[in-house]
Amino acid sequence: MVFCCICDTANYDICIYLISDLFLERHFFMTEKTIFEKILHGEIPCKPLYEDEYTLAFHDINPQAPVHILVIPKRKIINVANSNESDIEQMGRVLFTAKKVAEISGIAKTGYRLIINNGDDGGQTVYYMHCHILGGRYLSWPPG
Ligand code: AMP
Numbered sequence: 001m002v003f004c005c006i007c008d009t010a011n012y013d014i015c016i017y018l019i020s021d022l023f024l025e026r027h028f029f030m031t032e033k034t035i036f037e038k039i040l041h042g043e044i045p046c047k048p049l050y051e052d053e054y055t056l057a058f059h060d061i062n063p064q065a066p067v068h069i070l071v072i073p074k075r076k077i078i079n080v081a082n083s084n085e086s087d088i089e090q091m092g093r094v095l096f097t098a099k100k101v102a103e104i105s106g107i108a109k110t111g112y113r114l115i116i117n118n119g120d121d122g123g124q125t126v127y128y129m130h131c132h133i134l135g136g137r138y139l140s141w142p143p144g
Pocket of ligand 1: 035046059060061062063070116117123124125126127
């Protein structure tokens with residue numbers, strides 16, 4: 001089974017992106033869903049913290065700080081490098097949700113770090129754009 005990266009349909013007839021230049025340029029049918037798509041579709045569990053129409057925030061399974069939350073857009077963006085103008089609102093929503101998550105999890109006053117890994121050298125392991133929110137301890141700089 002293959003799914004469109006944007007609308008998640010497995011049906012070529014109803015995937016509107018299939019016929020557009022945009023689709024040819026930056027979207028493709030993947031043979032497997034990423035772990036975050038499986039979370040979004042309820043196929044595997046997560047520990048959710050916040051959800052709205054555009055984003056979902058949940059606890060990272062392998063936390064690197066006392067608070068480590070991930071925010072994902074509900075409409076798929078592979079990563080920043082693969083984004084385009086149609087993703088601007090989604091990307092802004094991810095950051096605004098990160099702000100809310102920091103408030104909800106009690107790290108807004110002490111400070112926190114937002115990280116969006118991009119590509120192999122950037123340390124991206126899940127190719128579905130996500131923002132890490134790390135806090136609850138002092139975070140040194142530069143990162144490793
Ligand atoms: P990145 O390396 O930036 O692509 O980040 C991927 C993150 O996803 C890592 O911090 C993982 O610990 C986290 N992760 C992987 N699988 C899960 C999962 N099932 N639930 C929550 N977080 C996950």
